[in-house]
Amino acid sequence: MKRCLIIAALALTLVLCGCPNTQQQTQIAQAALTASSTLVAAQAGEITMYNQGKLCQGQPSCISISTADHQFIQEQFHTAGTLVKTLDSCIRTSSTNQGAAACVSTAANSFDQIYTSGGTYIKSDEARKDFEAAISATKLALTVLAQAFGGTAK
Amino acid sequence: MTEPAANPRAIATRLQPHVAQLHETLAQPALDPTAIINLIAALLPEAIGLYNSLMAQYSGPAKSVEEILAQADANADTLISQADQQGLK
Numbered sequence: 593m594k595r596c597l598i599i600a601a602l603a604l605t606l607v608l609c610g611c612p613n614t615q616q617q618t619q620i621a622q623a624a625l626t627a628s629s630t631l632v633a634a635q636a637g638e639i640t641m642y643n644q645g646k647l648c649q650g651q652p653s654c655i656s657i658s659t660a661d662h663q664f665i666q667e668q669f670h671t672a673g674t675l676v677k678t679l680d681s682c683i684r685t686s687s688t689n690q691g692a693a694a695c696v697s698t699a700a701n702s703f704d705q706i707y708t709s710g711g712t713y714i715k716s717d718e719a720r721k722d723f724e725a726a727i728s729a730t731k732l733a734l735t736v737l738a739q740a741f742g743g744t745a746k
Numbered sequence: 747m748t749e750p751a752a753n754p755r756a757i758a759t760r761l762q763p764h765v766a767q768l769h770e771t772l773a774q775p776a777l778d779p780t781a782i783i784n785l786i787a788a789l790l791p792e793a794i795g796l797y798n799s800l801m802a803q804y805s806g807p808a809k810s811v812e813e814i815l816a817q818a819d820a821n822a823d824t825l826i827s828q829a830d831q832q833g834l835k
Contacts, residue, residue, distance in 0.1 A: 614811070621814040622801070628821035635828055666829040673825030680815045680822070736794065 620692045623737035627730045628676045634726030635669045657719045700734040757796040764789040
């Protein structure tokens with residue numbers, strides 16, 4: 593009987609340790625949502641800016657983005673979309689908060705690479721500034737949560 | 747984040763001087779990394795407290811993790827399809 597109780601207590605401990613804290617998991621999922629919402633808004637802004645630039649070319653204070661820059665930026669948003677989907681499914685399959693935080697850290701580090709490639713490639717100052725601001729905000733939303741829950745994002 | 751009730755107005759009031767100081771520091775011609783890092787470190791707990799407090803009060807009924815991730819997935823689909831519509835991939 594005593595042995596059964598010890599085994600039951602151990603099993604309960606394992607179950608409790610293995611179960612992620614729901615509030616923390618919600619916060620981690622919310623970070624993924626905040627990051628993706630930031631990206632969607634930035635993508636829409638870039639498309640608008642590109643289209644407006646085509647219409648106002650030659651006029652003073654017209655901000656024009658080259659087609660090459662526009663395509664590059666949209667490729668990065670495409671990659672970002674894939675990253676968010678990978679992040680979501682990683683969070684879904686994580687059995688612990690540390691595991692979910694690690695998913696977020698990995699995603700945050702991938703956004704670092706996107707930021708760096710944008711800074712290197714994008715020629716239009718205005719488009720590069722907006723792009724870097726959007727990627728920084730995305731990364732910040734992920735990093736703060738990842739660090740709070742023990743991830744290693746920098 | 748010192749008050750248990752997490753009153754958003756009170757947190758916002760505490761956050762304001764930090765934000766103003768950061769704004770001022772960022773406007774300097776030469777960025778001082780140590781000052782900026784210290785300011786952000788002071789500001790971040792209050793900002794997260796305010797975010798959590800507002801989320802708790804104004805985001806309506808609590809959503810499940812799966813509901814939140816489904817929304818994030820929908821955003822990711824938007825990113826991919828919008829990029830595709832721009833003639834990519």
